[in-house]
Amino acid sequence: MARLAVAATAPFGADVLERLAGRHEIPYLLTRPDRERGRGRKVGPPPAKETAERLGIPVRQPERLDENFDPELDTLVVVAYGQLVPAVLLERARWLNVHPSLLPRWRGAAPVERALMAGDSDTGVSIIELVEALDAGPIGAQQAFAVEPDDDAGTVFARAAELTPDLVDAALANPAPEPQPDDGITYAEKIEPTDRELDWSRPPAELHDRIRALSPHIGARGIVEGRPVIVWRSKLTDDGLELLEVQPEGRRRMSYDEFLRGLR
Numbered sequence: 426m427a428r429l430a431v432a433a434t435a436p437f438g439a440d441v442l443e444r445l446a447g448r449h450e451i452p453y454l455l456t457r458p459d460r461e462r463g464r465g466r467k468v469g470p471p472p473a474k475e476t477a478e479r480l481g482i483p484v485r486q487p488e489r490l491d492e493n494f495d496p497e498l499d500t501l502v503v504v505a506y507g508q509l510v511p512a513v514l515l516e517r518a519r520w521l522n523v524h525p526s527l528l529p530r531w532r533g534a535a536p537v538e539r540a541l542m543a544g545d546s547d548t549g550v551s552i553i554e555l556v557e558a559l560d561a562g563p564i565g566a567q568q569a570f571a572v573e574p575d576d577d578a579g580t581v582f583a584r585a586a587e588l589t590p591d592l593v594d595a596a597l598a599n600p601a602p603e604p605q606p607d608d609g610i611t612y613a614e615k616i617e618p619t620d621r622e623l624d625w626s627r628p629p630a631e632l633h634d635r636i637r638a639l640s641p642h643i644g645a646r647g648i649v650e651g652r653p654v655i656v657w658r659s660k661l662t663d664d665g666l667e668l669l670e671v672q673p674e675g676r677r678r679m680s681y682d683e684f685l686r687g688l689r
Contacts, residue, residue, distance in 0.1 A: 426450060427597055429500040432520075433473035436642070438505035440586040441523060443476050445502065448590060452498065453483040457507060473505075490514060502593055503555060512557050520555035521596055522562065525585040527569055528553060529605045531613040532560035537581045539613035540572070541638035542620075544630065547571050550585045552596035553605075559612075563604045565596030575660060577637040616643060623647030623656060629666035633659050644672070650688055 431442045432455040442454060454477040459470050470478075477484050487494060490510055496518040503510065504523035514520075526536035528551040533539075540548045549569035553562035568588050572581060596602070616639070623632055623645050636659045639645045644655035649671060657678055658670035668681040679687075 427500065427594075428452065428498065429502055429597075430455060430496065430498050431473075432456070432501055432503040432506040432508075432510075434471040434507045435505035436472045437525065437582045437586060439472040439476040440583070441502075441504045441589050442473055442482075443480065444586060444590045445593065446480050446482065448594075451480075451482050453485055455485050455487075455501070455506070458486045458488055500597070504589070510555060515555060515557070521565065521593065522553050522555045522560070523589050523593070524551045524553060524560055525549075525582065526613070527551060527567065528560060528564060529610040531611055533613035534615035536613040537578050537585070538616055538620075538638045538643075539611075541576070541578060541581065542634050544634050545572055548581060548585075550588050550592055552589075552592045554602050561605060563602035565599045565602040566592040568592055575637065577640040577658075578643075579641045621646050629661055632666050633661050650685070652688075654684070 426449055428450045430453050431445060431451055433439060433442050434457045445451060454473060456471050456473045459468050461467065462469050474484050490508060492513045494514060496514065498518060500519045500521065502521050502523060510520060524536065526540060527549040531539055547569050549567060551564055552566040553560065553564050556562040570584055621639060621643065623635065625647065636645045636656050640657050644657060646653065646655055649668065653674045655672040656668060657672060660667050660669060670678055671681055671684050672678045673684060
């Protein structure tokens with residue numbers, strides 16, 4: 426059992442935090458401040474904070490990290506934290522970053538979503554030493570896994586979280602992380618509003634990949650039967666793209682058949 430802090434904010438980070446807490450001592454969680462969220466814009470805690478409080482792990486929420494932050498530990502694991510760690514802090518502790526891709530492919534903010542949009546047949550998890558350059562640190566541990574044609578982002582994140590604790594342990598025990606290769610570098614830019622739009626003139630496979638890349642957490646948008654909807658699930662058939670689950674504007678998610686019945 427190691428003694429390490431976790432820096433996490435998003436649901437993927439919350440999942441990894443809970444798994445790491447099952448085998449290591451976690452003195453504290455480092456996360457982002459509470460923010461307005463949801464339709465009501467009520468102030469609420471980040472998902473990782475909710476998990477930490479349930480597990481009885483102390484929480485630190487600085488607005489930003491600077492030279493005044495004292496890690497107090499030799500090792501911190503960063504996973505879906507969403508805040509820059511300045512160089513001065515990288516010198517004070519060992520920062521291990523959990524990145525859900527096969528680095529150097531898909532460095533950046535949205536590696537799972539971009540891998541699915543690109544139709545990648547495999548992805549993985551990389552544990553790297555955090556450095557100043559974006560996701561460019563040496564790799565302490567890495568594991569690939571297959572992506573099935575109907576896997577969505579939720580499925581991929583769950584599989585990545587499942588693999589992470591063993592990989593963190595391997596990285597902790599690795600005295601000589603391998604530098605990333607110079608070839609094969611791609612960047613996963615953050616998801617913009619235009620990435621959510623479905624252009625029905627595009628090939629069915631491309632549309633399916635976009636839909637599953639943005640499910641179940643963001644949602645792809647399009648006009649269906651003259652109505653604006655979010656499309657959450659689809660499948661490819663011999664005849665093209667079949668919609669399975671949609672959410673009409675201002676309403677709940679529903680099966681596509683239920684949506685069609687409501688139009689009659």
